[in-house]
Amino acid sequence: MFDMFGMTVSFFLFIFFFGFGIIGTLFWLWMLIDCATKEPSEGNDKLIWIIIIVFTHVLGALVYFVIRRPKRIQDYGK
Incomplete structure (x- = not known):
């Protein structure tokens, strides 16, 4: 028989994970x-952070956002 509830749950899960991915x-x-x-070009910090962000995707971006970005804004003002 046709299961309307199962299709609805599957649809909303798809939308949720698709939205999370976007x-x-x-x-x-x-x-x-x-x-x-x-990021200032002094030393290798910029290159290392770009490599971390590229290869670890969202996790690396989150680490950069939480750890490095506030310090850079405090030190350099941008």
């Missing part, structure tokens, strides 16, 4: 652009 990718892209354009 939001995560946009956040990753924002942190990658932020690091590439605003």
Whole structure:
């Protein structure tokens, strides 16, 4: 028989995870652009952070957002 409830739950789960994936990718892209354009080019910090963000996707972007970005804003003001 046709299970309407199961289809509804599956649809909402699909929408939830699809939305989470889109939001995560946009956040990753924002942190990658932020690091590439605003991180000072002194030493290898910029290159290392870009590599971390690229290869660890959302997790690396979140680590950059929580750890490095506030310190950079405090030190350099941007």
